[in-house]
Amino acid sequence: MCGIFGCILKNGVAAPIVHAALKRLEYRGYDSVGEAAIYKNKLFIKKDQGKIDDVHAVHNLANIPGRIALGHTRWATHGAPSQVNAHPHMDCHKQIAVVHNGIIENFAEIQRELEELGHVFRSKTDTEVIPHLIEEELKDGLPLSEAVREAVKRLEGSYAVAIISVREPNKIVCARKESPLVAGVGEHGIYCASDIPAFLPLTNKAVIIEDGEIVVLADDRYEIRRISDGNPVLREPEVIDWTPEMAEKQGYPHFMLKEIHEQPLCLRNTLRLQEQYLDLMATFLERATEVYFVAAGTSYHACLAASYMFSKVALLATHPVIASEFIEQHGKAVNIDSTILAVSQSGETADTLAAVEWARQRAATILGLTNVVGSTLTRVARAYVCQQSGPEIGVAATKTFTSQLSVLSQLALNVAKRRGKISHTQIEDLEEKLQQIPDIVATILETQEAKIRQLAEKYKDKQCFFFLGRGISSATALESRLKLLEIAYVPSIAYPAGESKHGPISLIEPGFPVVFICPKDETRKTIMGNIMEMKARGASIIAILEEGDEETKKIVDDYIEIPTGFPEVLSPIPYVIPLQLFAYYMSVERNCDPDMPRNLAKSVTVK
Numbered sequence: 001m002c003g004i005f006g007c008i009l010k011n012g013v014a015a016p017i018v019h020a021a022l023k024r025l026e027y028r029g030y031d032s033v034g035e036a037a038i039y040k041n042k043l044f045i046k047k048d049q050g051k052i053d054d055v056h057a058v059h060n061l062a063n064i065p066g067r068i069a070l071g072h073t074r075w076a077t078h079g080a081p082s083q084v085n086a087h088p089h090m091d092c093h094k095q096i097a098v099v100h101n102g103i104i105e106n107f108a109e110i111q112r113e114l115e116e117l118g119h120v121f122r123s124k125t126d127t128e129v130i131p132h133l134i135e136e137e138l139k140d141g142l143p144l145s146e147a148v149r150e151a152v153k154r155l156e157g158s159y160a161v162a163i164i165s166v167r168e169p170n171k172i173v174c175a176r177k178e179s180p181l182v183a184g185v186g187e188h189g190i191y192c193a194s195d196i197p198a199f200l201p202l203t204n205k206a207v208i209i210e211d212g213e214i215v216v217l218a219d220d221r222y223e224i225r226r227i228s229d230g231n232p233v234l235r236e237p238e239v240i241d242w243t244p245e246m247a248e249k250q251g252y253p254h255f256m257l258k259e260i261h262e263q264p265l266c267l268r269n270t271l272r273l274q275e276q277y278l279d280l281m282a283t284f285l286e287r288a289t290e291v292y293f294v295a296a297g298t299s300y301h302a303c304l305a306a307s308y309m310f311s312k313v314a315l316l317a318t319h320p321v322i323a324s325e326f327i328e329q330h331g332k333a334v335n336i337d338s339t340i341l342a343v344s345q346s347g348e349t350a351d352t353l354a355a356v357e358w359a360r361q362r363a364a365t366i367l368g369l370t371n372v373v374g375s376t377l378t379r380v381a382r383a384y385v386c387q388q389s390g391p392e393i394g395v396a397a398t399k400t401f402t403s404q405l406s407v408l409s410q411l412a413l414n415v416a417k418r419r420g421k422i423s424h425t426q427i428e429d430l431e432e433k434l435q436q437i438p439d440i441v442a443t444i445l446e447t448q449e450a451k452i453r454q455l456a457e458k459y460k461d462k463q464c465f466f467f468l469g470r471g472i473s474s475a476t477a478l479e480s481r482l483k484l485l486e487i488a489y490v491p492s493i494a495y496p497a498g499e500s501k502h503g504p505i506s507l508i509e510p511g512f513p514v515v516f517i518c519p520k521d522e523t524r525k526t527i528m529g530n531i532m533e534m535k536a537r538g539a540s541i542i543a544i545l546e547e548g549d550e551e552t553k554k555i556v557d558d559y560i561e562i563p564t565g566f567p568e569v570l571s572p573i574p575y576v577i578p579l580q581l582f583a584y585y586m587s588v589e590r591n592c593d594p595d596m597p598r599n600l601a602k603s604v605t606v607k
């Protein structure tokens with residue numbers, strides 16, 4: 001996610017304060033940085049692609065006059081990292097500066113409307129529609145806060161914005177919908193930021209801005225109103241007793257737990273992908289003679305789940321392939337009729353890029369799904385989609401996995417529409433259920449976390465686990481195993497439950513923990529048989545099951561309930577959530593570091 005910051009000082013120069021605050025937001029990950037300030041009714045802006053220190057060395061970010069300023073660290077979603085795409089963005093007359101964190105879903109439509117009114121756009125970002133919208137509203141003589149309120153009412157998607165204007169040079173106007181925003185009230189000034197670490201050294205008095213609220217900061221006071229009707233909202237500051245390190249994790253003990261809890265927001269953002277990107281990818285996939293999904297680690301598990309989705313929804317056979325095995329396994333078969341969809345959160349995994357390069361040299365079509373705009377994968381792919389999950393600090397992939405699944409589900413549905421193998425009613429139902437997934441994930445996080453933590457305490461000394469599932473749940477089993485193995489160092493085995501009799505069941509002895517992922521889908525009858533097989537040999541059965549599944553509850557030792565009402569092809573997203581939490585709490589129980597597990601790196605850039 002991007003980082004925004006604003007400050008109004010009672011006295012002194014704001015730019016150095018903003019510069020220091022942006023450094024405190026660096027941990028969020030970014031590719032560009034910028035500042036804006038107002039001095040003697042003139043707007044000054046400095047911005048560029050690159051790290052803060054490098055941009056500061058060239059542009060001297062702290063050297064801008066004025067006691068009111070904004071700052072921004074950009075994590076590109078729309079528009080590659082570049083100086084022109086860096087924030088702040090301005091209106092036509094360079095009188096308004098805006099910094100933004102989030103995704104404007106309807107920016108293309110608004111931009112067309114504004115261009116017809118004569119507005120000239122400089123960047124390729126979704127954000128730039130905001131200053132031009134405000135410029136239009138100001139033409140009606142509205143005060144800045146009302147112009148901002150009318151402008152943001154037009155926006156669909158997620159935003160946390162901060163705006164300054166030479167028209168009212170002693171104010172900052174902020175507003176939020178879904179993306180986080182907080183204000184800080186200090187002795188020497190007043191601040192707004194994406195999160196508390198940015199101003200914690202300046203004040204520990206924070207005012208949390210809720211969804212659908214607009215805030216006007218002026219000198220030493222703030223005024224909150226509802227965006228919908230402009231009615232005032234009274235809210236006192238609260239004293240924050242976090243250390244700066246805790247504040248970076250928004251109060252969570254580890255980035256991994258924070259990122260697990262970010263998944264509802266990330267899934268909502270992933271559902272805001274621009275249709276044209278999905279259409280382009282689906283066009284290539286639909287035309288392909290042979291489709292390979294290529295990835296490593298967690299991204300491979302997303303590909304494995306996707307192969308079930310494409311087969312069941314689009315009736316298209318695909319090959320999920322572990323990147324490091326691709327050349328050996330399929331290298332000779334790859335040709336101009338092959339299409340490779342490479343999935344990589346970092347876009348830099350050496351094994352995946354090596355497979356892509358091999359295929360590219362054989363004239364295959366290369367597609368990409370990544371979380372990092374500007375990564376190597378985006379440069380070598382003929383077309384790519386950015387999953388818009390924001391930076392993932394924890395080494396273990398969590399929010400990026402469920403976001404990958406959401407994008408892959410959307411692609412499978414898009415291809416299904418084109419191939420016409422299932423009815424429009426079935427497709428519309430799947431699309432509607434996919435829109436409900438973020439709320440389902442939020443419900444699981446709210447209602448099951450305490451029980452999962454207890455399970456981790458109960459099983460913390462176990463020396464080996466099985467993770468079993470059938471059908472698409474076998475991908476969920478593999479991913480859940482990897483989480484436990486990589487951050488709690490617990491040897492774990494995952495495989496399709498039907499394989500038990502072909503060897504693995506020899507390991508079972510009384511008390512051996514076996515985790516079953518068992519939604520009530522087509523595999524139910526057979527998975528119940530597998531549970532009974534394990535139970536007969538004394539295994540301790542932990543089931544991730546559908547709420548209300550009384551039959552399974554009776555025969556297992558422990559269970560976690562998942563809300564019902566969504567199709568099996570979407571089940572890996574909700575069913576993995578409790579097992580991400582289980583791995584996290586097992587890691588904590590075993591005194592491991594969930595964020596930085598031994599021997600592992602966030603991006604494996606060596607083969």
Ligand code: AGP
Pocket residue numbers: 296297298299343344345346347348349352395396397398486601602603604
């Ligand atoms: C998953 O938790 C691990 N961090 C690792 O398996 C990771 O998924 C793998 O290295 C692939 O990374 P990528 O998605 O950036 O290509």
